[in-house]
Amino acid sequence: MIKINNLDFAYKNTQVFRRISLEFEKGNIYGLLGENGVGKTTLLKLICGLQKPQYGEITVDGFTPSMRQPQFLQNVFFLPEEVITEDTTPEKFIQKTGVFYPRYDFDLFNKLMKELEVDLSKKFNELSHGQKKKALLACAMSLQTDYLFLDEPTNGLDIPSKALFRKVISQYCSDETTVIISTHQVKDVENLIDPIVILDRDDVLLNASFSKITEKIFFEYGPERLDNAYYTEMLPGGYINVMRNVNNEESNVNIEALFNAVMKNKETIKNLMK
Amino acid sequence: MNNTLDFNRLGKVVKHDGASFAQNLSLALIILWSIPLVIWLFSSLTPNNGHIDSYSRISIISTLGTILLIMAPARLYKYCNDSRQGIRYAMLPASSLEKFISMVFYCVIVAPVIYLAGALAIDSILAVLGGPYEGFAIADYFNDLSQFRHMVRQKMMMGEEDYTLLANCLSPTIIILSKALSTLAMSSVFMFGNMVFKKRKTGKMIGILILLFIIFMIIMVNYVANHEEQISRWFGYMNEENTAYVITRMIRVSINASLIFSAVVSVVMLWLTYYKIKTQKY
Incomplete structure (x- = not known):
């Protein structure tokens, strides 16, 4: 379990987080959403130990990430947005890296490379951006770490690859694996992520599962715009209205509409979800 | 599991770093080995x-070795503090101490030893072939040194104790x-x-060393200028x-001072390198 308590973090004069507290429970695939520059990547780096909090505490299964202890590192994998350009094949890369991870499975790597349709014979720097990302995803999954952090994983992937990405994540992540996906492309991870965390400058606006969200918020698809909605958007064939769920009605979460509703009604929805 | 030093894991780090050793340093080694041949x-x-005497050959080999020492850390571990490429290095499940030991092993031991073995082997082969290289450089070097000591003894009419x-x-x-x-000190400074530096690592470090040397020389020149009388008096005692x-005591003091200086520089720079590996942010 990841526990973030009273976290403060700033880059020189730019404050990124101010006393935020947050928890990520085991076995979930979290969607980490937020506008550009709110600190999604920074949060992932802090959880991985690549940055150190200036105040407050982060623990991952009792480990302090910034200490970068081997026992902690062998259970986490971070796939950054910008991928490596090594002069080696993914196979050689995973063979030299995998030995450090106790649950690393080379057969699974080969299987994933085939499923993701990545050319095994090519070096990283001979692969396209999307192919590199898929190769690294295969590497990450084959290490079978307890925590997997993906920063904008679908950037640069074509449409079939995005579907393959969703399939691989949902199929090969065990019940014990915690995945945090930081993304702008909410459509790419729809039906994959649950719960959702929405970050704002200095603050966490939402950290809730779909069931908790739909318990409090109702997503109404109808022919007209409703005045009492937190957010309304025109869709082909009508409107989506995001509103308070006063009648305990069931609905399906539209992540994009939810995100926009939260951004427009920060304090209201934050208080509603408490 | 020991989170600071585990020999099994250290072996894995050494193997991991070794996988890219040849790829990153082979070209530099080939160029440096080929210079004595040219x-x-x-x-x-x-x-x-x-004719090129053994002392000159050893000087060439050691100068080229110094170049290798200067460039090895940046060739082998250039990505370590890069905000993007360095992430893999930082996230590798090994302790900072194990990563540091592996870095020292390749920069201070493996790279110079491979270079020196190759350079001396090439020199020996060329000596066997004849031409301008005569005799085996390393053996001749120590023989020349011994002859130098005898020559100094004769010229200065040294007693047994001084000799x-x-x-x-x-x-x-x-x-x-x-x-x-001095190899360790040089290597640790460049490690x-x-x-510390993200770009033009070697060039910046050379620049800093030149700057430090200039500052040191200014201080020394000022010291000599301000203590001219005292220094003249010291030399006046010599007859x-x-x-x-x-002279023999001055040689002893200067050698001891250089050994202590190299040791202190090595310890400080190695500790700072370890500290940077441990606390580097990405």
């Missing part, structure tokens, strides 16, 4: 088949220890530079009878 070829082509002191100061053990410590005594 010198041999050009010297062979000169009309009088110019023993000089012989001890210029013994193969002290020379090798001095070379090893630290590699962890025909005690010149050998004073």
